[in-house]
Amino acid sequence: MKKIAAGLAAVLLAVTLFQPSDGYAKKTTVAEIDKQLKQLQQEVQAAKAVQDKAASRNQEAKHYLNKTNLNLQYVLDQISQVKGKMTDISGKIASTEKSLNITATELDEAEARVASREKLLESRVRLMYTDGAVSYLDVLLSSTSFSDFLDRADSLKMIVDQDQDLLVQHKLDKQTVIAKKQELEGQYAQAKQLYTDLESQRSTLKEKEAEKQELIAYYDKEIQETDGLTEEQDAKLVQLASERSALENKKDQIKAEEAARKAAAAKAEAARRAAAAAAAAKARAASSSSSSGSNSDSSSSYSEYAGGNGPFLLPVGSARISSPYGVRTHPVTGEVGKMHTGTDFAVPQGTSIHAADSGTVIVAEWWSGYGYTVVIDHGGGVWTLYGHIREGGIKVSVGDRVSRGQTIAESGATGRVTGPHLHFEVRIDGKPVDPMPYL
DSSP states (O other), X not given: OHHHHHHHHHHHHHHHHOOOHHHHHHHOOHHHHHHHHXXXXXXXXXXXXXXXXXXXXXXXXXXXHHHHHHXXXXXXXXXHHHHHHHHHHHHHHHHHHHHHHHHHHHHHHHHHHHHHHHHHHHHHHHHHHHHTHHHHHHHHHTOSSHHHHHHHHHHHHHHHHHHHHHHHHHHHHHHHHHHHHHHHHHHHHHHHHHHHHHHHHHHHHHHXXXXXXXXXXXXXXXXXXHHHHHHHHHHXXXXXXHHHHHHHHHHHHXXXXXXXXXXXXXXXXXXXXXXXXXXXXXXXXXXXXXHHHHHHTTTTTOOEEOOOSSSSOOTTSSEEEEEOSEEEOOTTTOOTTEEEOXXXXXOOTTOEEEOSSOEEEEEEEXXXXXXXEEEEEOSTTEEEEEEEEOTTOOOOOTTOEEOTTOEEEEBBOOSSOSSSBEEXXXXXXXXXXXXXXXX
């Protein structure tokens, strides 16, 4: 049920996020996409938290399942031991019962002998006590001689002693049999009790085994549920990642379209200003009486410059242009006809350099003859370059997002220079163009 609900939620979210491209492009802005991305990130964090919790529960269940299996094996070993003991005791009980049967038989035989002797003794005792001493006296008096008398006396004494022995043995035999019977009955009762105790213990162990089996069933179910939950969250994370990727692509597309429009506008403005500048230069050349004079004064015609109507902000405010864009004699190497790919603004060491427009920093380091340099990508293939920054003067890092007018560095004299100034370039698709129409 949870998976169905998650699936429906995913479908609804997808329908909400992915409308037809035309309407989306018209109605959605980068800010709105950022908001949706933030919401997606929160959902990803929530899904990850659920996934982590499920994984924790899964590990805990597996731990207790393994522990329960060990306990169960221990219980089963106990049951085996108890069964072995019960087998031994059952054998002892059978042996005890056999001994009791033998003892009972012996007792019956002894009692039969006692009964037989009792009849003999009873008759003789009755005769003795009935006739009294007269019988013994008659026996003695009927002797024919003194030696016969002594023989008869000895015989009578032997008979009396034998009768007494018989009585004593009879009594001892009965006592011994009774004692042995009592002892065996006690052993039998003890064996029976032990057997009962073992039966009770086995019953207890069976209950424990049943309890362990229930625990195993519970943790098996817990593992299955958490496995299912983990798979569900994995699928959700994949889905959210796909949605995030789609939003990022849409955001990049919108930004690229905006940058392209901006670059196109900048190029058009640059072309317009370049044409105007060319027309003005042509007019000045036509009105000039001496071409040599105009060439010698071309540098001085650039006095204090505070910017024009271009799309970019002047990076150092009001400043004198010390060297314009175009072919020149290199001031350091002396090379004639060297192309100067930017505009130099004569400013003191440590002057704050500002971003001409918002963008992303793609260079912030020493860059060949430019010395310490910052390059900003404004999108749509439009870059601005700021060269000859003083050592330690770079205020931004690669990947930083800077805003229009933000301080990004301080001017210096690093690289191939004759003095402190800012070398500023505008590049379109990597190629330098005259930056003046853009300012």
